[in-house]
Amino acid sequence: MKKIILSVIMILTAAVLISCRGKIADPQLEMLPHVYTSVETALSVGENISPAAVYPRADGGFTVLAFVIQEYGNTPLLIYVYPDGTQSTEILPTPKDSYVPYVYTMTPEDVLYYTLICETTSVRTYADGMDTVLIPDIAALFGEETVGVSYIAVDAEGNCYLATETQIAVTDPAGNLLFMLKNYSRISALHTGTDGQIYVQYTAAQGGNRLDRIAPAAKSSVPLAAPDGIGLSNMQYYAESADAYYMDNGIYLYHCTVQENGTVSAEPLCSWINSDIIHSCIRHMSICGADAFTVLYTDPGNAAQVSLLHLTRQEPGEAVPKYVITLAVQNADNMLVRNVVAYNRRNTAYRIRIRDYGTYNTNADPDAGENALQMDMAGGDIPDIVILSTFSHKDDYISQNFFTDLYTLMDGDKDFSRDMLLSCVQQPFERDGHLYELVSRFSLRTMVIRGARDTWTLGEFLDEMRSLSDTEAMLAYTTPQSTLTKLLSAALPEFVDTEKAQCSFDSALFTDVLLFARDMGSVNFWKTEAGAKYQSDRDAAYRDGVVRVNETDLLSLYGYVSLCAEYSFADISVIGYPCDAGCGSIVTPTVSWGICESSPFQEAAWAFVKEMLGMTPPPSREQNYDMAALRDLFSAENTGVRGVGSSYVFVPGGTAFLIENESTYEHNPAKGTLYTITEADLKAFTDILEHASAQPVYYDTVMKIITEEAAVFFAGDRTAEKTAQIIQNRCALYISEKFG
16 A cells, blocks of 8 residues: 555655646756666675675676675675576685785686685686686786786687786786787776777876776787876776777766767766766676666665665656756765765655866866856856765855845744754854855864963964074974964954955054065974974873974864873863964864755755754764764764763873773873863864864955965065055055955
8 A cells, every 4th residue: 555655655756746747848857868767687796705806797677796804804605696697606716825816807608717825826716616727927027026907808819918017917818928018007997998998097197097908919009098187087988899988987978979079078978976876886787788787786874785876878858857957066975975975865856967177187287177167156056955075166155146145045934943052153154244155064173372361463373482492492393484374374354454445564563474484494393303302292292392382183072081092191282373363273164065045945955954964974974074064963073983971091192092981991000191072172173173263254365365475575585564555555456456
């Protein structure tokens, strides 16, 4: 009965969507392009099976190479999937003097070529239950004592190709050396094309992954032309022929064809995300043609399920139209892709479409993606959601009023309130009481000193640092430019008045900042006579106050307590960078979101962003690389393991280890300080976050001007007063244009 009801609901939903589109011809309802539908074949395997590769069979079926994971060595397993769907398995025999096959390939005739790790590394073939030695000694073939073969391939004539990182040996079907190809840089794959020839993928000297065809008759290789406008740095190739091949950059699978004039056309075939495929779950792919291919798929969300997905191209008009929410990002990471695919699989009305501007970037133009987004926004092709943290010009987009006030969406959501967010990801990012950028993950950049102290002004900082003796240091590492950056990390608002659209970089204080940065010079404390005494325990230099300031990134409660341990749990102050406002710790967004004002799907976009607020990055908080903006999630991530209630031994000058079983642990004080993280630690850490600030919207532009002009001063080619006046003139013009 449930199945019938579900079917009726799905039919009604599809009918409503189609009828809506037919009635109002609404462009908001879209058919997604480049979609492949998949049919899943679950493999009949037990536990501890690791799939490795899938190969097409001459009878239309497939052979999957997998390994049974064991404590001592892994057992290779062949899984035969026949055209009628039935399956059988066969254990690959492994000689007694060897371990697992570590390089392998299979021909359509089901002949497996593989190498074994043993006393003499060999190449063997396996077919019809017979294991045969083809090349008894790979090192002798290459003429070297030690050689690491990473890839193997076999052409239509039965010639065998063995590749190390930099060279390729080609043998005849009997294993006799025919020729060598040398001087490659970082070979990353060998492919057998549908034409039976062998192609080599490698990192080119000029950058990017490239593909060459090996020509046995000429004993050489021929580069295949590459398409323009597509970044090749993360490209995976699948060979077809000398005039055609496939490229996969993790976002699209392209079919490339060499034209008569030598140029290459790249037709996008499959959008992995539009096809609900998590690209990182693909273990191996076998392309049967432009309209069909098969992938070996393992989703960590269901690790026990090992599947073959047979994908076929969806004809235009086959799918039910949906409302498509476009999400702009530069270089989509695995977490985002997984969450988008999960959302799309369960949503009947809406779909997220990732527009990854990182695919525009090339070695010659690494900013092409950023420029492409600017052109799209200016031309009216505005996405619904932008992951602002991935774009360096995010403040320009915000100042041009592209984004909606997220407070409006929060206040209209009965299931969400502003109080659910940490204040450090709200107030510092507000603009005139509006919130256009929502931070979901962040870290904290700050300074630490010995003693109990809340804040210091810029003037106090300069006075205190000038009072240091010859045996003391401000920071362990300094240069004039790095000192200048640290001094101004939180203090720029003291020289910029956005309400009056004015600045005061010609002041005596700013000139003093320039002089101080120059006079500090370049220092590596550890290479000084005073620093040499602390080589065995560098943390002691901070505890003793010989190095006055410790600059650090705080990434978690555990990181904060570890910092305290470096000071032997003595009195310390997370004081932040010098500034009059007293909020010198800087919130650094690692993930932040904006929803565009022009989006017709603001509420649906907010629902997706709200989901993303609650996501904990994989693999877990053990990585300690950022923090959650949601109070409840922040609290959850900082309790339990590596959080409140966890006990550690902090080793001086080293790392910490968790006491997993306190009932049986006996502590030896000589091994380090035993400490249990408390609620008081969490409160102290949270208080630091709640009083943190964000860098102002003009920070990047103003600091670029300052560092450019300061470099001339540091080189001795200009006075401090003249430099300050030039900075004043340039910044005054910018501030006036931006805020006037």
